[in-house]
Amino acid sequence: MDTEMQTKMKIRDLKLWYGDFEALHGINLDVYSDKVTAFIGPSGCGKSTFLRCMNRMNDRIASCRIEGQMLLEGSDIYAPEVDVVQLRTHVGMVFQKPNPFPKSIYENVAYAPRIHGLVTDGPDMDELVETSLKKASIWNEVKDKLQQPGTALSGGQQQRLCIARTIAVQPDVILMDEPCSALDPIATAKIEELMDELKNDYTIVIVTHNMQQAARVSDYTAYFYLGDLMEFGETQQIFTAPTHQKTEDYITGRFG
């Protein structure tokens, strides 16, 4: 491990219940700065649930209850004084299905900076929209049609627009919940390429069902199984020399 490696998020003994059902049984995990961490595991293992804990999207589910610590740069994001709105500007999220707002491409990117008062409309906003779209590698494709609806783009372009929209608030962490599962291989390749660039500036956590994708894009991999974190380590180690038999069975495709 690098000596200068920094921990962005530190999760200690995180448990989560949906009503009486315990979905996560005490997760301990470190997410390192400016790296890509992949969560893998069979369906229903809790990896998406866990990802959604990281920017408190689970707050919207009434029956959901959480115990344990989820530290972002040392402070607990579940502390009572934490403003969820502020948290989500630091920890952005990209979803499984591309979900641009049914507004113009420009508006999609400008929306969040505007509601958070980061930038006022005008040349500053134009610049922010442009840099965000450039960072998401979609500027060249949309620069001539910024006023057209974002929903008219192709699936892969929509997903990159969603990434641009997330980048626009300058988050520290970007959570990606199976961002390529609704995309074709070419669009997927573009997103993966983009992740590689983005990790210079952002900490990325990605949930994926695609083993090859996890192996390709991530620096660290966490293997979840039935609400437990079975194994966590450098991706290369997980894929070449897993410690647990379960992990090996899963990544070699014996089950899951």
Added chain:
Amino acid sequence: MHNKADNFLHQGVHPRKRKRERADARFHFYGLAAVSLALGFLVIFFIDIIGQALPAFHLTEVLVKVHYTEAVKSNYNKAIDHKLSRIVGRSWLRSLPMKIEANPALIGTEEELWIAADSRVDQYLKGHDGHGLKNKYRKIVDKMQQQGKVRDVFNWAFFQSGDSKLPESAGILAAAIGSLFTLLITMLVAVPIGVMTAIYLEEFATDNTFTRLVEVNINNLAAIPSILYGLLGLAIFINFMGVPRSSALAGGLTLALMTLPLIIIATRAALRAVPESIREAAFGLGASSLQVAWHHVLPLAMPGILTGSIIGLAQAMGETAPLIIVGMMAYIPDAPGSILEATTVLPAQIYTWSTESMRGYSERTAAGIMVLLTVLLSLNALAVKLRNRSEKNW
């Protein structure tokens, strides 16, 4: 060399195929028959109503010589030839003393005027024989017709006046204005309350016993017979709050009670139709609940909300039962000047006319139905148009 495909391709028509096709054809026929039957009833209904209503849109006028004298002030019959007193509409005759009062210079002059004929004359000329018009008057009318002193004109009075005890001057205007006032009250009360309730229940409320209770009750309220809302309106608005009886305010508030559950249900359906992914996207960017609802969910749900509200209001507009109880089913000839004055509404006016025995009123009943249907169909067309627009934007 024998494979399965060969077998079934060379077997000829399979018996199950024939059976299946017959069943399909039968099903097709039943569906078509049901649609034709429904359409048939609709066509019969429209032909009947329009056929009955058309005569109400034109009116007989007669040319009479009017003498303005001092005596007319005390006896308006003296203004015209006494033979014509049964032929000319009485409401015009009754207005003569006031006309002279207002303009004394008229005294001593005379003029020839086209005056709306009495309803019996009108009916006689429209071919409805034996309707209370005596033979001697029929002869006078026939003679006037030969002299060109009878003409058939469009019945503007129907759209320019309120109810009357004389069919020839009974019109729809007062009821239409009453309906407009009532509907405005209903809209101003039911739409904001209904939409806000739905937004709260759908976007903000947590799922607990209380909200579930509210939900069940709203759904039940939509199924309550409308006359019960009339009783509720009477008890709350008129008896308790002291709203004037028969007023547009009392009727509008009562109809608002009735429309509220419909608007809430329609709005909730519209909100629920907004994809969850849009909410997630907005929440994920750090939008607050209010911002998510206001910036993203409401604009997308708006066409659905408008459609639901318009259909709810259209139903309120055609409602009669609750208005009986709050006193709007009455003979009210004048258009209301304010929401506190006694008024009637279109369906109530139609009902009032339908209970009158004179033939002129049955025409006006059908004409009133046509006016009401036109308004309702326009409202529904507007709702459909909004719905189509929403599909385009999606």
